[in-house]
Amino acid sequence: MFEYINDHKIFKYGLNNYEMSRIAAKNCINFKADHEYEQVDSELISCYNCIYRRWKSKTIECMKNASKLI
């Protein structure tokens, strides 16, 4: 779901792949919902709704220091 690019943990599926975003979050022990007004997916458990994601121009980056890729 994610790949490391220059030490940044980058979501491989871009800004609009809600299905993959939900699957990734369901498999992540670090998921934590962002404030309600910053959520963009109706399904709560989604990387797009996670407080540890950082929006980038073409995808999101996971800012949580995960020890391994999911």
Add this chain to the structure above:
Amino acid sequence: MKLYLSIDDTDDIESKGTGEIAEEIAEIIDENKIGKISAVTRHQLYIHDDIPYTSHNSSMCFEIDEVNEKDYDLIISLAENHLKKESSKLSDPGLCICDINKIDSKLLIEYGFKAKSEVLTKEYAYALAENQNIFLKEYGGTGDGIIGALAGIGLRLSGNDGRFKGKHKIKNGKYELEYLINNFKMDKIYDITTEKYLKNNSINLEGKIKTVLLDGKRVLPVFNENGNYYNCTKQQLRKY
């Protein structure tokens, strides 16, 4: 006086959100009975690697109407005290307050939309604020929050940007348009499919009911599916 107040860059991943801080400032002003406050709107700014936002780069704004001129300094003081107290030590907070009847709104709106598509500088923001006699101040860190705080005012002023913070507490079900407008904080209902306002329809409400700022009004966006109207999902509201 009618004031607009906007804040930006007050949080970090683990701290209280900028939206909560904005709402608390609004509550403090309301408790002091020095102005009639509106709901807080959230405005999306430019997503770009050169902008050091925490995670989403958004600013928060609300209106304060019926302000007596003698209370202007008190409002600034209450807002900055709360901002200083509640902002994360890791953040770069900015506060902007302006009397909308004393500014060139066209300039502010133009600046607001620029902040959605360009990387702007603090110098640019301060120059515009000084030119328009707008209160704009930073409170620690890099102070970059002033860029978004000023943009929040411009975007709110445009009447066509942002989502209202919070959600309406309405049970799932089918409601007449008139009932919704008369009983909840929404001015109009907008069909995103035809891009027209609805007049006499039934709306199916489900999940979180969110409103957006459109044509200067608090609007419930809906979509049509097989002849029935439904409130928009978060995915559909993302563009606002």
